Amino acid sequence: xxxxxxxxxxxxxLRLELRRVETVATMVVFAVLVALIFVFAGDPxxxxxxxxxxxxLWVSLLFAGAIGFGRWFAQxxxxxxxxxxxxxxIDPAALFAGKWAGATVFLLALxxxxxxxxxxxxxxxxxxxxxxxxxxxxxxxxxxxxLGTFFAAVAARTTAGELLLPILLFPLSVPLVLAGAExxxxxxxxxxxxSYWDWVSLAAAFDVIFGTVCTLAFEYVIEE
Amino acid sequence: xxGTRARLRVEGLTRTYGPRVALEDxxxxxxxxxxxxxxxxxxxxxxxxxxxxxxLIRPTAGRVWLDEEDWLAAPADRQREIGVLSxxxxxxxxxxxxxxxxxxxxxxxxxxPAGRGREALATVGLEAAADRRVGxxxxxxxxxxxxxxxxxxxxxxxxxxxxxxxxxxxxxGRLSEALAGLARAGRTVVLTTHDLARAPVAATRYLIxxxxxxxxxxxxxxxxxxxxxxxxxxxxxx
Amino acid sequence: xxxWPRSWRQFWSTLDGRTYHLMLGAxxxxxxxxxxxxxVVFGLVFWWVPLEAIQGYPQKIFYIHVPSAWVMxxxxxxxxxxxxxxxxxxxxxxxxxxRCAAEVGFLFTTLTLATGMxxxxxxxxxxxxxxxxxxxxxILWFIYAGYLLVRAFARPExxxxxxxxxxxxxxxxxxxxxxxxxxxxxxxxxxPVVLILDDPGGGLPASMLITLxxxxxxxxxxxxxxxxxxxxQERTAENLALLEALLERKERSAR
Numbered sequence: 001x002x003x004x005x006x007x008x009x010x011x012x013x014l015r016l017e018l019r020r021v022e023t024v025a026t027m028v029v030f031a032v033l034v035a036l037i038f039v040f041a042g043d044p045x046x047x048x049x050x051x052x053x054x055x056x057l058w059v060s061l062l063f064a065g066a067i068g069f070g071r072w073f074a075q076x077x078x079x080x081x082x083x084x085x086x087x088x089x090i091d092p093a094a095l096f097a098g099k100w101a102g103a104t105v106f107l108l109a110l111x112x113x114x115x116x117x118x119x120x121x122x123x124x125x126x127x128x129x130x131x132x133x134x135x136x137x138x139x140x141x142x143x144x145x146x147l148g149t150f151f152a153a154v155a156a157r158t159t160a161g162e163l164l165l166p167i168l169l170f171p172l173s174v175p176l177v178l179a180g181a182e183x184x185x186x187x188x189x190x191x192x193x194x195s196y197w198d199w200v201s202l203a204a205a206f207d208v209i210f211g212t213v214c215t216l217a218f219e220y221v222i223e224e
Numbered sequence: 225x226x227g228t229r230a231r232l233r234v235e236g237l238t239r240t241y242g243p244r245v246a247l248e249d250x251x252x253x254x255x256x257x258x259x260x261x262x263x264x265x266x267x268x269x270x271x272x273x274x275x276x277x278x279x280l281i282r283p284t285a286g287r288v289w290l291d292e293e294d295w296l297a298a299p300a301d302r303q304r305e306i307g308v309l310s311x312x313x314x315x316x317x318x319x320x321x322x323x324x325x326x327x328x329x330x331x332x333x334x335x336x337p338a339g340r341g342r343e344a345l346a347t348v349g350l351e352a353a354a355d356r357r358v359g360x361x362x363x364x365x366x367x368x369x370x371x372x373x374x375x376x377x378x379x380x381x382x383x384x385x386x387x388x389x390x391x392x393x394x395x396x397g398r399l400s401e402a403l404a405g406l407a408r409a410g411r412t413v414v415l416t417t418h419d420l421a422r423a424p425v426a427a428t429r430y431l432i433x434x435x436x437x438x439x440x441x442x443x444x445x446x447x448x449x450x451x452x453x454x455x456x457x458x459x460x461x462x
Numbered sequence: 463x464x465x466w467p468r469s470w471r472q473f474w475s476t477l478d479g480r481t482y483h484l485m486l487g488a489x490x491x492x493x494x495x496x497x498x499x500x501x502v503v504f505g506l507v508f509w510w511v512p513l514e515a516i517q518g519y520p521q522k523i524f525y526i527h528v529p530s531a532w533v534m535x536x537x538x539x540x541x542x543x544x545x546x547x548x549x550x551x552x553x554x555x556x557x558x559x560x561r562c563a564a565e566v567g568f569l570f571t572t573l574t575l576a577t578g579m580x581x582x583x584x585x586x587x588x589x590x591x592x593x594x595x596x597x598x599x600x601i602l603w604f605i606y607a608g609y610l611l612v613r614a615f616a617r618p619e620x621x622x623x624x625x626x627x628x629x630x631x632x633x634x635x636x637x638x639x640x641x642x643x644x645x646x647x648x649x650x651x652x653x654p655v656v657l658i659l660d661d662p663g664g665g666l667p668a669s670m671l672i673t674l675x676x677x678x679x680x681x682x683x684x685x686x687x688x689x690x691x692x693x694x695q696e697r698t699a700e701n702l703a704l705l706e707a708l709l710e711r712k713e714r715s716a717r
Binding site: 150154157158159160163164167168170171172174175178179182195198199202205206209210213214217220221223224 | 549601602604605607608611612615616617619620621624625627628629631632633635636639640642643644646647650
Binding site: 004005008011015016019020075078079080081084086087090091223224 | 275278279280281282300301302303304306308310312313314315316317318319323327328330331332333373
């Protein structure tokens with residue numbers, strides 16, 4: 001029952017997003033622009049570009065994600081749709097799982113555009129390690145989506161939500177950013193070495209821990 | 225579950241926010257099929273009462289029994305026993321009426337969400353609007369889709385919180401008809417309103433709340449409800 | 463108050479009351495003890511412990527910086543434990559313990575950052591360096607700030623205690639992961655400058671270790687003193703508000 005409900009929430013969010021592609025489109029444009037601006041701001045040499053590239057990718061993703069999380073919760077605020085969900089038999093954990101899945105899908109969709117763009121702009125060479133790059137991307141995205149969904153709900157319970165979401169989210173996401181940037185860089189310099197796998201393990205452990213904790217703790221965030 | 229009429233018993237329901245008392249020691253009983261209207265000025269605690277019954281808020285003290293089951297301790301799954309309507313519609317503006325109902329139908333575990341959705345829309349006279357986005361409907365129409373949502377899963381207890389808010393007289397009239405129809409079907413209903421004129425004709429019991437406390441309660445039709453109400457509000461104001 | 467509880471259940475249910483009772487008992491003298499210890503440590507640092515060869519006088523900030531960092535982590539641990547109890551037992555005392563520990567912990571985090579920066583300036587000529595501890599401390603500073611801001615800006619209808627509790631719990635669980643990942647990051651890209659010497663050569667000489675531990679004791683006492691004071695203030699304010707509300711309701715129903 002919980003899975004069906006979570007699936008229904010995911011389907012509903014996907015349908016809503018397809019109706020007004022607004023949020024994902026905004027995120028894509030914003031993320032690409034951030035990646036661009038970095039280059040203009042730094043005037044890097046080709047060697048600099050290759051060093052900064054992985055980092056720039058994650059920074060763009062982080063900022064775009066922060067914008068997205070806030071909006072995905074805002075749509076539940078209109079007509080107090082969230083209340084409608086809360087009076088239904090859905091388990092808060094299933095509600096979180098559905099929203100988490102939706103956030104992950106949207107971020108992955110964003111990455112489908114952002115990654116090729118960044119690879120090109122920063123002249124990065126994946127050396128055929130596409131599978132490993134994808135693995136890293138998926139793991140980091142999962143973790144970030146979990147934290148983002150969770151703290152978007154926390155911030156929605158405050159009167160300074162837009163200020164609080166980044167303050168809460170970014171510091172706690174540091175391990176993910178490091179995993180993504182360092183893992184990505186190590187992958188591009190030397191392929192899937194021990195260092196890369198260490199960072200992948202960190203991201204995976206992070207996902208397991210915080211996926212579980214956020215799912216279980218979600219009921220305390222939405223209750224009154 | 226069809227045609228279930230829930231019995232509701234509320235005892236000593238209290239909700240405080242720190243030193244502020246929103247609800248104080250509210251007690252009443254409803255037999256199956258009764259229709260209670262909760263009256264009171266703004267800030268009296270009517271919405272708090274309803275939200276506590278809907279289990280959106282946890283009370284500071286007090287107990288509630290729904291069909292002899294300890295309602296406040298019941299698992300989340302039991303929410304299918306109640307239907308809630310507020311002045312907000314709980315609907316997604318960018319989905320069609322039918323899509324909204326199908327979504328909620330799935331959440332409530334219905335086996336044929338689309339079919340039940342169409343039936344519910346027919347009940348409120350909006351089959352034609354099934355494929356129109358809720359955001360494109362008028363407020364009155366959206367509120368009727370919200371009723372469809374509230375009764376989609378055939379709950380035994382209906383909780384209605386100021387459903388007339390923001391409706392023009394014609395829309396309010398249509399809403400009254402729809403609600404009267406639901407009441408005739410025999411469900412147990414609790415409706416809150418601050419507007420005495422909107423106290424539904426079909427109501428069988430009344431309860432007047434002022435500043436969180438019950439000032440007056442009894443069966444309807446009562447003699448002069450207006451006077452009772454004025455007296456209750458005046459008494460509390462001293 | 464009975465010391466030994468009758469059962470585990472009673473132990474956990476009365477833990478907040480018994481802890482508060484202990485705190486009240488300690489309140490009159492713990493401040494003096496803390497100040498006294500600080501004086502002793504001051505003496506040790508400036509008159510007893512030998513001058514460190516490479517860094518000279520600035521190194522002495524180490525005796526404040528390192529214990530302050532440990533207390534910062536310890537305070538967060540208190541926030542974590544109290545937050546779990548808020549979710550489990552739900553009494554307002556546990557919430558008071560949590561938020562006061564967070565306030566004082568935030569203070570010590572700021573102190574750790576400040577002493578770290580003051581230490582850095584004479585040694586490396588710069589106020590900031592991205593070394594592992596300073597970076598982690600800065601991140602922790604933001605996590606603390608986030609917790610306090612959530613409390614400050616929570617909507618009135620939100621259950622502030624439980625909301626803050628989950629933020630505290632999630633935050634605390636992330637701290638070791640942040641610490642670890644920042645350290646990995648630093649080993650991959652080592653700083654060109656030699657980092658803060660808190661373990662020079664083959665370990666600390668005995669006199670430095672003793673001074674460090676004494677300082678740790680003193681600073682922990684300062685934390686305890688401040689925490690107890692804040693908890694007492696909050697609890698008293700809460701009791702006062704409840705009494706006022708009770709009085710007002712009695713007046714209204716008497717009319």
